[in-house]
Amino acid sequence: MKISEFQKLIRDLYFKKDQKRGRSDTFIWLIEEIGELANLIKGGEIDSEKVSEELADIIAWTTSLANLLDIDLESAILQKYPYKCIKCNSSPCVCGE
């Protein structure tokens, strides 16, 4: 699935609810998902099924924010990650941390 198609899917599913909730509260929902991921990865053993779900949720809530902020996520991603590092101009990236 294309990133642009996923953004449309999230818009179709949730935009009315996202608009009603608003930007700040949507950000809080994203943070909740971040917290759930933290909870899953802080220990040693990873439950792949649960982690998959949280990663999907983080992508989805970030996409809801993009919809509310009127940002084309695929364009934003291609601009920042154009198949090379925009800092060192290489792939793989050879920047220091």
Added chain:
Amino acid sequence: MKISEFQKLIRDLYFKKDQKRGRSDTFIWLIEEIGELANLIKGGEIDSEKVSEELADIIAWTTSLANLLDIDLESAILQKYPYKCIKCNSSPCVCGE
């Protein structure tokens, strides 16, 4: 660009660095990006260019985590968001918050 292609792009660019940094510190980098987004949206006026960059970064760090956790992000997303809400079985979603 497909989600799976983006995951491969991030793997090609950053996997060695991600592995060296490890899961916990990669999570902290994700949180830093979350903080940068918070900083941009807490006020009134939105700088679309900066917000686009932070949203792309959040997606990218989440993808780095997926690589480290050996999760196929596109499959994870399609399983959780199969063109309808998996809770109310509708599109658009009609669940209460």
